[in-house]
Amino acid sequence: MKIERLPLNALRAFSEAARAGSFKTAAERLSVTPGAVSRQIKQLEERLGVALFERHANGVHVTDAGHLLAEDVDAGLARIANGVQAVHERAHAATTLTLSAPPSFTQFWLLPRLADFEAQESHVEISLDADQDLSDPIWHGDGARLALRYGRGPWPGVHSERLLEDSLFPVCSPALLERSPIDTPVDLLAHPLLEVVWQSRQNVDFPGWRDWFDAAGLPGKTLPIQQRYSLYGLALDQAIAGRGIMLANPAVVADRLASGVLVRPFGDRHVIDSPFTYDLILPATGQAPPAIQRFIDWLLDEAARFQGEID
Structure with missing residues (x-):
């Protein structure tokens, strides 16, 4: 029989009934009525021209032909199930x-x-x-x-x-700004400056406070740099704690600025471009x-x- 003509629903009903030895139990497993199972198996028997069950007043029994068919149908349905599971797992594989x-x-x-x-x-x-x-x-x-x-x-x-392109600007905690207002670049010289010192793999130095003060028109000033860090996160913790002012870039401090734990004392002014x-x-x-x-x-x-x- 060609595969496109196989009565798959009837074969499933037959397989469950043969396994359970009961049309009623097969119907419960398939979520259909016992009458539906009985009709599907009857149609399958008519198509094959052979009895698959012996029907009695107290139930049904699988015939020899039914046993032979059940073995092959169970193997075929198991192979189909395994194939479907394999495709599903592959589609959902991490x-x-x-x-x-x-x-x-x-x-x-x-x-x-x-x-x-x-x-x-x-x-x-x-x-x-x-x-x-x-x-x-x-x-x-x-x-x-x-x-x-x-x-x-x-x-x-x-x-x-x-x-992302990059730029640098001063940031500090609101508490530091309340203790000592900052209006002009020269006002920063009265505060501890926190500096991130880092060299790129291309041997290009990370811009620092000296570059910022030069751009602000204050070259040659002695800078009160108290601490240097190799990681942004370390300097950021100190700035949030109010222990100084750091030069930061947007990617690192945007969320902290939005939450209010850091502020930009000059707003959008006094920003320097970074080559990074x-x-x-x-x-x-x-x-x-x-x-x-x-x-x-x-x-x-x-x-x-x-x-x-x-x-």
């Missing part, structure tokens, strides 16, 4: 994305936004590696290893997508797997939205 990114950017910009993507793509398992070192990006199967980098391109041997940018680093060749491409598109959209908000 896609693994390993993402290397600078620690402060990961903590203050990426993590607060990542939950939105994970809610949309729950089958994508994202492993975050908070590291400044550039690891080689690769596609692997349905997954990938990618990198976010803060520095000064171009990045050799890879394809990069610009996420945030870039997404991708393999130079090959094509992103579908789920990874959706992550890339999501990240670029989030970055564009954020850049539009701060411009």
Whole structure:
């Protein structure tokens, strides 16, 4: 018999009835009436030209022909079920994305936004590696290893997508500003200055307070820099605690400014451009797997939205 002519519903009813030895029990398992099971099996017997059950007043019994058919039908239905399960598991198998990114950017910009993507793509398992070192990006199967980098391109041997431009401006706690108002750049000299000291992998120094004061028209001043840090997060904690003023960039402090734990004493004034940018680093060749491409598109959209908000 050709597969397109197989009476699959009748075969399922027969299989359950043969296994249970009862039309009533088979009907309960299939969520149909006993009459429906009886009719389907009767139609199957007429199509095959052989009795599959002996019917008695107190129930039914499977015939020899019925036993032979039941073995083959059960094996066939089990194989179909296994195939359906395998396809389902493959469709819902986790896609693994390993993402290397600078620690402060990961903590203050990426993590607060990542939950939105994970809610949309729950089958994508994202492993975050908070590291400044550039690891080689690769596609692997349905997954990938990618990198976010803060520095000064171009990045050799890879394809990069610009996420965010960068700038720097002073921030401090509202409590510090209340204790001692800051109206002009020279007023900062009366406060402890917190500085992030970091050199990019391209041997380009991170802009600091000296660059900011030069841009503000105060070159050559002795700066009251009390503490230096290699990570934004360390300086940020001190600034929030009111222990000084730091130069910060939008990606790191936007959420803190929005919550009010930090303020910009000069508002939109006295901002210096940074030569650094945030870039997404991708393999130079090959094509992103579908789920990874959706992550890339999501990240670029989030970055564009954020850049539009701060411009």
